[in-house]
Amino acid sequence: MDYARFVRLRRPVWEKFEAQLTAARKGMSHAELEEMALCYRQVLHDHALSAARYPGTAAARRLRELAVDGTRALVGGRAEGSGGLVAFFTRTFPRAFRRQLPLTGIALALFLLAALWGLAITVLRPGLGIAFLGPEAVSGLAEGKLWTDSLVSTVPPAISSSAIATNNISVALSAWSGGILAGVVPIYVVLLNGLLLGSILGLTLQYSMAGELLAFISAHGLLEISLILVAAGAGLGIGRAVVLAGDRPRSLAVREAAQEALTVLLGCVPWFVVLALVEVLISPSHSLPASFKLAVGLSLEILFLTLATLPNRSLDTQT
Amino acid sequence: MSGEALDDRESILGLDNIRLELPIAGVGSRTLAVCLDYLVLALLLIAWFIVWGLVLPAAETWAIVALIVGIFALEWGYFAVSEIVSRGQTIGKRATRLRVITAEGGTPTAGAFLARNLVRSLDLVFGIPLMAIDPLARRLGDRLAGTLVVHERQEVATLLIGRVPPGWGPRELAVVESFLARARGFDDSVRTYEMADRILERLRRDAPELLAGLDTRSDPIAAIRQALQVVED
Numbered sequence: 356m357d358y359a360r361f362v363r364l365r366r367p368v369w370e371k372f373e374a375q376l377t378a379a380r381k382g383m384s385h386a387e388l389e390e391m392a393l394c395y396r397q398v399l400h401d402h403a404l405s406a407a408r409y410p411g412t413a414a415a416r417r418l419r420e421l422a423v424d425g426t427r428a429l430v431g432g433r434a435e436g437s438g439g440l441v442a443f444f445t446r447t448f449p450r451a452f453r454r455q456l457p458l459t460g461i462a463l464a465l466f467l468l469a470a471l472w473g474l475a476i477t478v479l480r481p482g483l484g485i486a487f488l489g490p491e492a493v494s495g496l497a498e499g500k501l502w503t504d505s506l507v508s509t510v511p512p513a514i515s516s517s518a519i520a521t522n523n524i525s526v527a528l529s530a531w532s533g534g535i536l537a538g539v540v541p542i543y544v545v546l547l548n549g550l551l552l553g554s555i556l557g558l559t560l561q562y563s564m565a566g567e568l569l570a571f572i573s574a575h576g577l578l579e580i581s582l583i584l585v586a587a588g589a590g591l592g593i594g595r596a597v598v599l600a601g602d603r604p605r606s607l608a609v610r611e612a613a614q615e616a617l618t619v620l621l622g623c624v625p626w627f628v629v630l631a632l633v634e635v636l637i638s639p640s641h642s643l644p645a646s647f648k649l650a651v652g653l654s655l656e657i658l659f660l661t662l663a664t665l666p667n668r669s670l671d672t673q674t
Numbered sequence: 675m676s677g678e679a680l681d682d683r684e685s686i687l688g689l690d691n692i693r694l695e696l697p698i699a700g701v702g703s704r705t706l707a708v709c710l711d712y713l714v715l716a717l718l719l720i721a722w723f724i725v726w727g728l729v730l731p732a733a734e735t736w737a738i739v740a741l742i743v744g745i746f747a748l749e750w751g752y753f754a755v756s757e758i759v760s761r762g763q764t765i766g767k768r769a770t771r772l773r774v775i776t777a778e779g780g781t782p783t784a785g786a787f788l789a790r791n792l793v794r795s796l797d798l799v800f801g802i803p804l805m806a807i808d809p810l811a812r813r814l815g816d817r818l819a820g821t822l823v824v825h826e827r828q829e830v831a832t833l834l835i836g837r838v839p840p841g842w843g844p845r846e847l848a849v850v851e852s853f854l855a856r857a858r859g860f861d862d863s864v865r866t867y868e869m870a871d872r873i874l875e876r877l878r879r880d881a882p883e884l885l886a887g888l889d890t891r892s893d894p895i896a897a898i899r900q901a902l903q904v905v906e907d
Contacts, residue, residue: 357838362835399688399689399692400692408844409844411844411847412847413834413835413848413851416832419695422688423694423696423779426778427773427781430776430780617817624796
C-alpha cells in the first residue's frame with residue numbers, strides 16, 4: 356500500500372484511539388473499553404506495518420507512541436504481578452541460590468580456613484590480636500568487658516540497628532560487586548572476616564571470655580556469616596565469568612553472572628534487616644539466657660536455609 | 675554487540691506477537707527526575723521536623739523512634755503513594771515526562787510500586803551504576819518489581835504527507851516530514867529556504883505535475899505543503 360493511501364485510510368482509527376486514550380484517563384464504560392481494545396489492536400497492526408514499510412516516517416513514529424501508550428493503558432500488571440514479591444522469594448531466589456551453591460561452598464571453605472588460621476596465630480602469638488582488634492577493645496577485654504557491650508548501649512536501638520544493617524549490607528555488597536575484579540574482593544572479604552572471627556575467638560580464649568563472645572554472637576552470628584558467604588559466593592560467580600567467559604563475549608558472560616548474583620543478593624536483603632534487629636535486641640541482652648540466643652540463631656539459620664533451598668515443583672514447569 | 679541483541683532487549687512483544695520498542699529512559703533523565711523529587715521530599719521532611727519539634731517531647735526515646743519512623747514513612751510513602759495515585763508518575767517524573775511501566779508495557783500494580791520503592795535507599799548508592807550498565811536502565815527496585823521507566827509520548831502535532839511522489843521511499847518521506855514539522859521553528863531563514871529549494875528541486879524532477887500552478891518563489895514551504903497535501907493533527 357502506498358504511504359499516502361495508508362495514512363488517508365487509517366488516520367481516522369489513530370485519531371479515534373488517541374481520543375480514547377485521553378478519555379480513558381477519566382474512566383470509561385465497558386462498551387467504550389471494548390471499542391478501545393478493538394482500536395488498540397488495529398493500531399498495533401498499523402504500527403507493525405508502518406515500522407516494516409515506512410520506518411522513520413511521522414506516521415511510523417506516531418503509531419509507535421500510540422502503541423506504547425495503548426499498551427500501558429490497557430495492559431495491567433501481570434496476573435502474578437501482585438504476587439511478584441512472593442514469586443521472587445519462592446521461585447526466582449531459591450533457584451539462583453541453589454545454582455550458586457558450589458561457589459558458596461568455596462567461600463565457606465576459605466572462610467573456615469582463614470578462621471582456623473586466625474585462631475591458631477592468636478593463640479600462639481597473643482600480641483597479634485591487638486593488631487587486629489585495636490588496643491581499646493583489648494584493654495576492655497582485660498577489664499573483663501566485651502566491646503560488644505558498649506557498642507550497642509551508647510546509641511538507641513533504632514539507630515544502631517539501622518547502622519548495623521547498613522554495615523552488614525555494605526560488607527555483602529562489596530563482596531558481591533568486587534567480583535568484577537576477577538573475584539579478588541570476595542575472596543579478600545571472606546578471608547578477612549574468617550581471620551577476624553578466628554583471632555577474636557583466640558583472643559577471648561586468652562582472657563577466658565570466649566563463652567561471653569559465643570553467647571553474644573550465637574543469636575546472629577550464624578546467619579550473618581551465612582549471608583556474607585552467600586554474597587561472596589555471588590561475587591565469585593561474577594569473578595568466574597570474568598576469568599572463564601567460555602565461548603561467549605566476556606561482557607555478556609559478566610552481565611549474566613551479575614544478574615544471577617544480584618538475584619541472590621536481593622533475596623538476602625530482608626534477612627539482613629532481620630539480622631540487624633536480632634543483633635540489637637537479642638544479642639546484647641544480659642537477661643536472656645545463652646541457650647535462648649543459641650536457639651534463636653539456629654532457628655534463624657535453619658529458616659533461612661529452608662526458604663533459600665525451597666524445593667518448588669512449579670519451578671520446572673515455568674520458564 | 676550486534677544490533678539484533680539490542681533490539682531483543684529493548685522491545686517487548688505486544689498482542690499478536692507484534693514487536694513494540696519501548697522508549698527506555700536513561701540514567702540522566704531519571705537522575706534529574708529523582709533530584710526534583712528529593713526537593714519536594716525535603717520540603718515534606720522539613721514540615722515533619724517542625725511538626726515533630728512542636729508536638730512531641732524530644733527527650734523521650736520513643737519520640738526519636740517516631741521521628742525516624744516518620745522519616746522512613748515519608749520517604750517511602752511519598753514515592754510509592756504518588757506513583758500509585760498517578761499510575762506511575764511522581765512529581766519529578768511528571769516534570770521530566772517519565773513514567774513507570776511493567777516489563778510488558780502495562781501499568782504496574784500497587785504491589786509493584788511499593789516493592790520498587792522499598793529499596794530506594796540502597797539505590798541511592800548503587801542505582802546509578804546499575805542503571806548505567808543495564809540496557810534497560812533498571813535499578814535494584816526495578817528488578818525487584820519487574821518495572822521499567824520510559825519516556826512519555828510527546829503531545830505535539832504530527833504532520834503527515836498525504837500525497838507521495840512516485841519513487842519516494844520512507845527515507846525521503848521521513849526527511850520531508852521532519853523538515854516541514856520543524857520549518858516554522860528554524861531561526862535561520864536562509865538555510866530553511868535553501869533546504870526547501872532542494873526539496874522543490876527533487877519534486878520538480880520526480881513529479882512536476884504536483885507543483886503545477888503553485889507559487890514556489892514567495893513561500894516555498896507553503897508550496898511543498900500544498901503539493902504533498904500535508905495533513906496535520
